[in-house]
Amino acid sequence: MNRSFSKSARDATRRGPRAAPGRLAAIADAAARVFTRQGFRLSPVADVAREAGVAAGTVYLYATDKAALLDLAIRAAAGLRLPQDGDGPVQPDLAATLAEALGPRLALPRIEAAAAGDGGEAVTPRALLADLYDLMTREARLILLLDRLGAEVPEIRDAYTAGLRDRALADFTAAVARLAGTGVVRPDLDPSMMARAVLEMMAWMAMRRPGDAAPPAGDETLARETTLRLAEAALGAPQPATSLAAAGPAARIQNVRAGR
Template structure:
């Protein structure tokens, strides 16, 4: 018979497992590592999840949810069908890949305030990345061990966003609405890497610089806008 446990225990499992997968990657992570981080015996984990694949699927779905278990699921959580985790990741990336502000800008022909438009895009991008930072870090780390996940993440989601940003920057620069750019694709990559470092990766920096999240965001936004927008 399936068991249920208080949702705070599952939430704690997701928190610990996410951190272990991020630190070690999918391939190197063992159930014993997660059990140690959670402070339980290895066998106890199998009361919650059926396998490492089931645990990774759970983490991929719940890493950034503030309350992932409104109704605790029956336990142990079963091993997903082949391809189910990839399907979920693909659908979520497709849904959240392009910030609304960027999509609107790409469809806009008249631009009354290019600086405000650019600032809106950077702010929305930063907010979206910061909101999903645990899931992003999880995918970024685990994709190295999973070719199909790597294709979805590096070539699909991240590559697609860079291409759209490059298209936007090239169009605005060509119309002299932004500063001239020798290579818009390089500028797009620089923009994304700057946002992702400060919104995501710095939280796992072994030697972090103590900076308030709001201060980091404002500094990044002003830096990028000042670099690309005309006075």
């Protein structure tokens, strides 16, 4: 009996802790937060474990190495399906994960059409700006993670930074230039400067404002409308007659929802 008990104890020690339901998702979410905050090189596995509330050794039940944690972080930030708990440690396949994460979810078809001189009545400053703002709001976790890691991880740099992100900026710049050429937005400023300045302001409001230590007061509806009106004004596009600042908070929200 003693020999049998000792063998069982040795086997249990060799096996170590077992995967627990839900823990893979917690580790993936923790990896996304840590890599976004610290970058890839300066984020040891122990930091991800601490963020997830588990022992460092436990992480390796779910991810073979830090590259696998990066794979999981991107999947978590993009809202992609994670492997099932108990399937064994994740083997990284960064190229496939990036291809899935950067698919139609980050497309801007109206801006692409406007850049090509197509799109008809859909090509208005308001419509293009709204597409940008809504995408950045919806995909903030993924964009912030990829922006942070683009300079460190060659696969992310090639697929996202020098690929999708730079193409989106080029398309938006081309769309602004076409609108300036037809007099819809101001023609007296450089289109590339206008496009980048407007995009950076919108990016802060859409993605960084919610995590700021002291964000401006107001709900998301008011933040969106304020940002879009500021961006339209910067481009020199026609402005609505109703002033949001002149009305009380309830009236401002009502005006926004009514499209005034």
